[in-house]
Structures are given as C-alpha cells and as structure tokens.
Amino acid sequence: MAILIFLILHWYLSLFGQTFFLHRYSAHKMFTMNKFWEKFFYTFAWVSQGASYLNARAYAILHRMHHAYSDTEKDPHTPHFFKDAYQMMMHTRKIYNDVLNKRVVIEDKFDRNFPEYPVIDKIADSWYTRIGFGVAYFVFYVIFATHWWMFLFLPIHFLIGPIQGAIVNWAGHKYGYRNFNEGDKSRNTLFWDILLMGELFQNNHHHAGSKPNFAVKWYEFDPTYPIILFLDKIRVIKLVK
Numbered sequence: 154m155a156i157l158i159f160l161i162l163h164w165y166l167s168l169f170g171q172t173f174f175l176h177r178y179s180a181h182k183m184f185t186m187n188k189f190w191e192k193f194f195y196t197f198a199w200v201s202q203g204a205s206y207l208n209a210r211a212y213a214i215l216h217r218m219h220h221a222y223s224d225t226e227k228d229p230h231t232p233h234f235f236k237d238a239y240q241m242m243m244h245t246r247k248i249y250n251d252v253l254n255k256r257v258v259i260e261d262k263f264d265r266n267f268p269e270y271p272v273i274d275k276i277a278d279s280w281y282t283r284i285g286f287g288v289a290y291f292v293f294y295v296i297f298a299t300h301w302w303m304f305l306f307l308p309i310h311f312l313i314g315p316i317q318g319a320i321v322n323w324a325g326h327k328y329g330y331r332n333f334n335e336g337d338k339s340r341n342t343l344f345w346d347i348l349l350m351g352e353l354f355q356n357n358h359h360h361a362g363s364k365p366n367f368a369v370k371w372y373e374f375d376p377t378y379p380i381i382l383f384l385d386k387i388r389v390i391k392l393v394k
C-alpha cells in the first residue's frame with residue numbers, strides 16, 4: 154500500500170511541477186508570480202522530479218520550438234519521424250543537452266523570459282543529487298515493498314519526468330481526436346485527462362497556446378485548470394488576461 158501511495162504521489166507531484174511550472178509558466182507565461190513563489194515552485198519542480206530533474210530554461214526553449222515547428226523536422230519531439238517513443242526521446246535528449254549546455258545557436262525569440270536559478274540548478278543537475286534521489290527511492294522500496302515485483306516500478310521513479318514527457322509527446326501527436334485543424338498532427342487523447350493532468354489535450358493546446366485551460370468542449374476536463382484558478386484566487390499567481 155505504501156508503495157502504491159508513493160508511486161501515485163510521485164507521479165502527480167512531478168506532473169504538476171511539469172505542467173504547472175515548466176510548461177504553463179516557464180514556457181508559456183500564462184500567469185505571473187512574485188520571486189518568492191517562483192523560487193518556491195522552481196524548487197518544487199526540482200524536488201518532485203528528483204532523479205530526472207529538467208531545467209526550466211532548456212524545457213522552455215525546447216517547448217517553444219515544439220510549438221513553432223510542430224510535427225516538422227525542426228520539432229524537437231514529433232512522433233512522426235521515429236519508429237518508437239524511445240527513439241524520439243533519445244533525439245529529444247540530445248537537443249535538450251545541446252540547449253542546456255549552450256552548444257547550439259538558439260533563435261532569440263525562444264531564448265528569453267524564463268526563470269533562472271543557477272545555484273538551485275547546479276545542485277539539482279549534479280549527478281550526486283540525482284543518484285542521491287535514486288538511492289532514496291530504492292531505500293523507500295526496501296523498507297516498504299511487500300513483494301519482489303513491486304521493485305519493477307522503481308524505473309518509473311528514476312525517469313519520471315522523461316516518461317511523462319514521452320507519453321504526452323508521443324500519444325498527444327498520434328492518438329485521439331481533433332477539435333481544430335491546426336496544420337500539425339496534434340490530438341486530444343482523452344476526454345478527461347486525469348492521467349497527465351491536461352497535457353494530453355495537445356490539439357486544443359496547439360490551437361490556443363497561451364490559454365491556461367486546455368479543455369475546450371463541455372465534456373472535456375483539464376484537472377490542472379481548477380488548481381490554477383484557485384492559486385489565482387488566493388493570489389499566489391496572477392492569470393494573464
């Protein structure tokens with residue numbers, strides 16, 4: 154039971170860090186927040202992703218490229234040039250590392266307006282920290298696992314950010330229905346995106362990239378949006394009108 158709770162908690166906390174902070178805030182600036190909350194959520198995104206921490210600047214740049222070049226050869230992660238999600242993610246990983254380490258020239262319009270905390274980043278991105286998180290997950294399993302097969306879930310914790318990204322990038326541009334003809338291959342995979350907290354409404358999101366609610370039709374539900382509304386109401390963030 155403890156393992157299941159840990160897995161579910163880790164899944165959703167990491168996912169929230171990704172969709173709320175990295176995607177909707179860092180890449181799209183759908184809302185604003187003061188420096189205190191920015192640092193708080195930067196740290197939140199780091200700790201919740203843990204071993205598979207993603208840097209906000211690199212995430213924002215890759216994601217803006219994805220929107221600008223959706224499903225073309227310049228898209229960092231379209232499923233349409235790869236035979237499986239693993240190949241696609243290896244390609245994305247290479248671009249991510251090039252951007253992160255400033256080995257490539259990046260168009261000016263992508264390379265600005267994202268949160269940067271070099272000190273946090275240095276700690277979060279070090280192998281000592283990543284392995285430390287990995288060891289912590291392992292120790293938790295050693296203490297709480299009641300069957301050997303539970304250890305098969307451990308790789309999900311090690312790679313939680315990229316796994317969630319791979320599902321969104323692969324399924325969201327391959328499986329499901331379309332509300333808008335966007336000229337790319339984006340799709341809405343689920344009506345109620347409980348699994349990826351709204352990220353699987355790729356077609357709706359590509360249609361209106363700065364809209365904080367990824368659901369459009371009355372029967373669609375984006376679970377992150379009510380949280381955004383709540384945080385706006387209690388003035389932690391301010392929605393951009």
Ligand SMILES: [Zn+2]
Pocket residue numbers: 219223325326339355359
């Ligand atoms: Zn997309």
Ligand SMILES: [Zn+2]
Pocket residue numbers: 176180181216220358362
């Ligand atoms: Zn986006």
